[in-house]
Amino acid sequence: MIRTINVNEITEQIKEMCIEANHFLSSDMICAMEKAKNTECSPLGKQILEQLQENLKIAGEEMIPICQDTGMAVIFLEIGQDVHFVGGQLEEAVNEGVRQGYTEGFLRKSVVNDPIIRENTKDNTPAVIYSKIVEGSKIKIKVAPKGFGSENMSRVFMLKPADSLEGVKNAILTAVKDAGPNACPPMVVGVGIGGTFEKCALMAKEALTRETGAHSEISYVKELEKEMLKKINQLGIGPGGLGGTSTALAVHINTYPTHIAGLPVAVNICCHVNRHIIREV
Numbered sequence: 303m304i305r306t307i308n309v310n311e312i313t314e315q316i317k318e319m320c321i322e323a324n325h326f327l328s329s330d331m332i333c334a335m336e337k338a339k340n341t342e343c344s345p346l347g348k349q350i351l352e353q354l355q356e357n358l359k360i361a362g363e364e365m366i367p368i369c370q371d372t373g374m375a376v377i378f379l380e381i382g383q384d385v386h387f388v389g390g391q392l393e394e395a396v397n398e399g400v401r402q403g404y405t406e407g408f409l410r411k412s413v414v415n416d417p418i419i420r421e422n423t424k425d426n427t428p429a430v431i432y433s434k435i436v437e438g439s440k441i442k443i444k445v446a447p448k449g450f451g452s453e454n455m456s457r458v459f460m461l462k463p464a465d466s467l468e469g470v471k472n473a474i475l476t477a478v479k480d481a482g483p484n485a486c487p488p489m490v491v492g493v494g495i496g497g498t499f500e501k502c503a504l505m506a507k508e509a510l511t512r513e514t515g516a517h518s519e520i521s522y523v524k525e526l527e528k529e530m531l532k533k534i535n536q537l538g539i540g541p542g543g544l545g546g547t548s549t550a551l552a553v554h555i556n557t558y559p560t561h562i563a564g565l566p567v568a569v570n571i572c573c574h575v576n577r578h579i580i581r582e583v
Contacts, residue, residue, distance in 0.1 A: 305439035306386045307583070309395035312441070315581055316399025319445040320375060321407035323579040324367045327358050330514040331551070331576055338488055338541075338548040347546025351488070354541070354574055368575050372409040373447030375400045375429040378508060382438035393431060401425040412450075432504065444511045444580050452489065452573040455481035458503055461565040470495060470567050471530065477569035478534050478550070483543020486573035488551045490514060491534065494568040496558040506570035509554035511578040518555055527553045541574075551576075 327335070335358075339351040361368040377396055389395075404411055404426035413427060414420040436442075457480070459473040474493055481489070494505025517524040530553045540546025551574070560566060 303439065304384055304386050305382070306388055307441070308389040309387050309392055310389055311583060312387075312392065312443070313395045313399040313402065315443055315583055316377065316396055316445065317403040317406070319443065319579045319581060320400055320403025320409070320447065323445055323447055323577045324369075324372045324407065324409050325365055326362050327368060327575060328514075328578060330516075332358075334514045334551040335488075335574070338551055342541065342546055342548045344540055344546035346544055347541045347548055350541035350544060350546075351548065358575075367409060368577070369449060369573070370410060371412065371449035371451060372404070372426075373449045373577065374413055374453075375404075375426060376446045376448050376507065377429050377431045378442075378444035378446070378511065379431070379433040380436045380442040381433055382440050383435050384439035385441060392433075396431055397427045397429055400429045401427050432508075440582055442580065442582050444508075444578065446507075446511050446578040448507075448577075449486075449573060449575075452481070452485040452571045455485045456503075456506070456570045457568070458499065459567045459569075460499065461567055463563065463565050465565055467526070469565065471526075471533075473567045474530050474553075474569055475533060475537075477571065478539075479537060481571050482539055485571045487539055487543060488541055488548045488574050490572045490576040491530070491550050491553045492570040492572065493530075493553065493555040494558070494570070495555060495566070496560040497566060498560070498564075499566055501558055502566040502568040503570065505556035505558060506568040509556045510570060510572045510576060511580065512554045514576065515552045516554075518557075520557065523555050523557060527555050530555075 492509035494502035539549040
């Protein structure tokens, strides 16, 4: 049965989600931060984690952003095939939601209209929008404002099939080691394996929106996530990059079929706030 939705509803949802994601840490990330504080072996690392938690508390109480870099809005839409939109164009409605969220929420506007000319758009649009059609008559919206301290530390590796799983592990560790303190650890590490050059990067990005610490349903991927988290936390980078055992809070890996001649791997790193919020309408 066809369900009709006015795009104004999407605009309102996006607006609210942009404001909420930038002011309040998601519940899964709150739990991950608390766990890291309780298990951190370095006294300095523990102190930094306590300071980060205090910052988050103040941000929520005083309605100020949890990070001054309120990010470029990345939006994932899963649209039921029985949904019919009315009232305007969906992409325009999404960008209007971002515009309203960032202007009415007094969030920093960080988007420039051209990568070379670099004139600020003054409303943080356009967003980066991904959509896919799924079964049903509902819409799942994921909003993930992505700061560029961590975004700039992300990598794509076009490995050879002969590099195998060990090559994948080395690529992940290389990306994290190269990022060091620049990604504002403790970080969440999103990984995409397979597909093509752009597909693996998209998978790595979306992996960051998974509930923090929730593992893949694929057994070998689940074990790989656990192994890489352990190895990353043995690097000694630590909270704030000042040493410790809490370099990463989670490693999330997504996979996809690929070509016989390739083994693409992307690593998309996110900082300690890993802003993401999901709603279904």
